[in-house]
Amino acid sequence: MTTTSLSVLRMNGITKTFPGVKALSEVDFEVKGGEVHGLLGANGAGKSTLMKILSGAYTADGGTIEIDGKPVPISSPKDAMRQGIFCVYQEVDTALVPELTVAENVLLDSVAHGSAWLRWSTLNREAARILDSIGSDIPVKLKASQLTIAQKQLVLIARAVAHAAKCVIFDEPTAPLSLEESEQLFAIMERLKANGVGCVFISHRLAEVTRLCDRITVMRDGSRVLTKAAQGTSHGEIIETMLGKTFAEEFPKLPADLGGTVLEVRGLRRGTKVRGVDFTLREGEILGIVGLVGAGKTELSRLLFGADRADGGDVLLRGKRLRLHEPEDAVRAGVVLVPEERRKQGVLVEESVQRNLSLPILRRLSAGGFIRRREERGHAERLIGRLGVKPPQPERPVKHLSGGNQQKVAVGKWLPTDASVYMFDEPTKGVDVGAKSDIFRLIGQLAQEGKGVIYLSCEIAEILGIADRILVMSYGRITGELSREEATAEAILSYASAGEAEHVER
Secondary structure (H helix, E strand, O other), X not given: OOOXXXXXXXXXXXXXXXXXXXXXXEEEEEEEOOOEEEEEOOOOXXXXXXXXXXXXXXXXXXXXXXXXXXXXXXXXXXXXXXOOEEEEEOOOHHHOOOOOEHHHHHOHHHHHHOOOXXXXXXXXXXXXXXXXXXXXXXXXXXXXXXXXXXXXXXXHHHHHHHOOOOEEEEEOOOOOOOHHHHXXXXXXXXXXXHOOOEEEEEOOOHHHHHHHOOEEEEEEOOEEEEEEEOOOOOHHHHHHHHHOXXXXXXXXXXXXXXOOEEEEEEEEEEOOOEEEEEEEEEOOOEEEEEOOOOOOHHHHXXXXXXXXXXXXXXXXXXXXXXXXXXXXXXXXXXXXXXXXXXXXXXXXXXXXXXXXXXXXXXXXXXXXXXXXXXXXXXXXXXXXXXXXXXXXXXXXEHHHOOHHXXXXXXXXXXHHHOOOEEEEEOOOOOOOHHHHHHHHHHHHHXXXXXXXXXXEEOOHHHHHHHOOEEEEEEOOEEEEEEEOOOOOHHHHHHHHOOOHHHHHHO
């Protein structure tokens, strides 16, 4: 770990109240130069509000912000940037200009204010130098629209370096990244530390937090409840502090009786992504399918949902072969999917919670081509209560919900369909611990109702906690099967890398 210097940033007694809600109550928060400080909390804890105040998106009702020991006014994002405070968000597209080049995005202020004298060759060389300083070789003449999410994050980090950032806020930066891309990001954060930059790291992945951070601060109900060194702090202690409950209390494995075979998959294949997959699923069973990024889990779920066409193989539901040409075929048969990319594929973000929850059963809620609005609202209110969606407002646009509550809507819309098989692809991606607990309970209740559940994830701890039986995928194949009793993280990792040699040889 890099030795940290004196405080570069200090927030003192920050308070913020919204109509009817006290979001922050006299919160103190400090970041030292050359440290990564993890900021943790369940949905609604106040961490996002605190960071929005720091980045100038909100103005605090009370309290002060100091940079290098001196009070500074921050009432807009421009004020924050002037003070050396920059943000790298999970949703990076809104921070970049897609039709500008990498160089222009890195040195955006120069482009915006110096066009009369700007030399493009100088701009390109300077942007390349800055990118090189953080270990990136992205071509500076590429347009931002051509970049991957990981590359876009690097451009934002380079922009912060170009402005001599003192503090960089990383808000769920690894949620959309592969393991390799995450490792690259961590290496760059270490470089920032070595140069004396303070980093705030917000993540729901506790393994990342305890590995990467020097200190952690935990918030609950708008207050700071813990600040301590990250090293030596257990995940159980963090979760209990975040929620006021133990891990076992918050993530219970609900008992369910197993019935007969509900789904059978034989030799399912598509290109090199899914290569001869066989498995069965029983009523009341939660079948975990685990693997590293690129193992083929998502591609398998899309085949079972009819979103992609298989090259060969059979899918049987209660012994009857399914013809899956499109998702409607799967839904009619009783097979539904909560996809990994919930904002793009799982919900209609511009529509209301009520409309999203009604979509799969609109025919049932309509008469003569018109939706019975009162019945639709009653349906939505009942589901919102069961799901624990917050705030409980049927008319609220889904885009204004937190990630965890968006996921609850993505899950909840399928509940009235009475499907036989429910598939969940990375259902806790970017979801806070509190919402994760609610989702686990919903999945457990589905199993208790006799539904077959397929839970696909690269999060080994989650698979170990929720699954009755575990299949491990590697490069498109099932490489191992483990019962709940015999499954360990070590065994899963061993099977997860089992297909690597064959893949390299090919």
